[in-house]
Amino acid sequence: MAIVKNGRVFDDPWQALDGRDPAGIDPATPLLVNLAELGAHGGTLDRFSRIGVSLLPADTVHDLGKTLERVELVAVTFPKFNDGRAFSQARLIREALGFKGEIRATGHILRDQLNFLRRGGVDAIEVPEGAPADSWAEAWTSEANRFKGYYQPALDNRKDETPARPSGPLRRWAKPAAVGSLAAGALAVHGASCAGAWAY
């Protein structure tokens, strides 16, 4: 399955544990577990070099606690596009828990939500089944460029940007240029490493 991360297309290397016994899985596999599996398997997951956690909308973000220190990826879920709990989960994972790894939106999302996702701390999306990944990558960039700025501070103010008008919380000229330059000409770089793109 393809993912779009910061406007670029990648093959998804992650495998969901999906109820299997982790003992039978190659420890080099990037392994995605849910909160229940995380609790149940605890130490046996230590041998995996790369661990991701997937959250359901009803999960409490603060339950991730210290686990986040060794987690590379948190996937948040949209059972339907209008179930917006994942927006708050992503925000809390970044802001309250200080997570710097990948936050990936999965499930039913609309391209019209990409801006909200990006501004809420999500940097990757799972491309919906059967949809052309390139067009989602393009949409990520074009949506990021749609507005020159926003009225409220969120998670899209990158370190390398100086707001043109830094007056208080109501105005942010959050130039999304960094997103745009990444994506231009860099569509469909399948299989490349996608670590470290978060410039929060």
Add this chain to the structure above:
Amino acid sequence: MYAYDAFDHAFVRERANEFREQVARRIAGELTEDEFKPLRLMNGLYLQLHAYMLRVAIPYGTLSSRQMRRLAHIARRWDRGYGHFTTRQNIQFNWPKLVDTPDILDSLAEVEMHAIQTSGNCIRNVTADPFSGAAADEIEDSRVWAEIIRQWATLHPEFTFLPRKFKIAVTGAESDRTAVKFHDIGLRMRRNTEGETGFEVIVGGGQGRTPIVGTTIRAFLPKRHLLSYLEAVLRTYNLLGRRDNLYKARIKILLAETGVEAFTEAVEAEWERIRDGALTLPEEEIRRIEAHFAPPLLAAAGPDPAHVAAKLEHRDFAAWCRSNLFPHRVPGHAIVTISLKTPGGIPGDATAAQMDAVADLADRFSHGEIRVTHEQNLVLADVRETDLFALWQGLGEAGLASANIGLISDIIACPGLDYCNLANARAIPVAQRISRHFSDPALAEEIGPITLNISGCINACGHHHAGHIGILGVDKHGEEFYQITLGGAADDDAAVGRILGPSVPYDGVVEAIDTIIQTYRSIRETDERFIDTVRRTGINPFKEALYGDR
């Protein structure tokens, strides 16, 4: 009033362009109706019984004359020559075509208007005191804060797919004219012991099928923390609000199910984490917004003999002055409410010609500014006493001089089954019949202050729960029936009305209301308002009068 700068202009245009693309994708079949629905709703576009309906935002109900003329233009060009002012201080157009809506939004953007978040499960148009900046009982202009909230809430990346719609009201006066306790969040300006102004935060009020008066979760919030506190409330609601049942998804249900204490604790804990962060409002930011709402310079004046003479000479004018004026903070001035409740007319409706006329009168007599009230009337907030007679004459020429503000024919009504696909029964013709029945101004004045609100279904858009008399349309085996409640109130003593008894058929409503009014007139004490009689006697005398012989 607030004036757009380059940032606001660009933002609203970018948003209109986005919607144009979305409409094109819908027409091309790239978006299903299910997917298009939340997108169009967040731009104010509903699909009603007969046609699309476009709800245009009038932030906190304040309009310039130029904007009012543009609304008239839209009514003429893309609708059927009229518009409907709503209980959220907005305006609705009932007959636009889908393909025209991007052009309408462009036309609105030219005059600093939009339809952003007038619908959908997001933060809706923030309402405020329609007498802001002018009322004698005001602490501070509530529109400053409504504008700050409007900006913060606009396309908020986290709170655009909430469990359900979210309504915020702000009042800055001693008397509440915004129904602050019937909102998801009501903000009421208060002064603390040090004399500093801030907000009492009231949460979880609402109407619909579960009417609840809001609960105060914080007695005093310093103003600079307003946005971080709102963010904490909204985040708590977004994460914990129910999504399994449409009818239990509002914040009032969350509050009831978790308990006020636990809910408040969750909000306060989150607020503690973020309170001194990026959302803290710097003083200069508050000043920047405040400057937009600087009141016009008005010279105090003593009583005008010509005005007194005109009242003696024209009894209609005198009656209008008694019901439609409110004390202004500057002597020699008045706040004028223009009634959109012509007896026999449709509550809240105005024709394009009337909108133009109000715009002209606002230019001549009230600094070019107009307000919309949640009771579906219009306000000119800064009129000199010497101009009142000429204004009244001008209103008369436009068919807008009804002298009935706060009286029985000043009815709030939703569009009901004439337009709305949720309605069970008609609301407009019921309002028309009642207002015609009580159209004698002397009778209405003799009955005195009263609110009568009508909803065509349990969603309560006509605020029937909060009316001194409430009328709710229900469907009984395919026939329209109406349930009557007494004792509701939207003011400082907010209360939910109590059901009087079995519902009455469509043809029996006027008679039932007449019986209630006659009962009141026979049992009231001297100068006792209708609501005070109901509070004193309870509903039994009315119940007996209405159902006693059955």
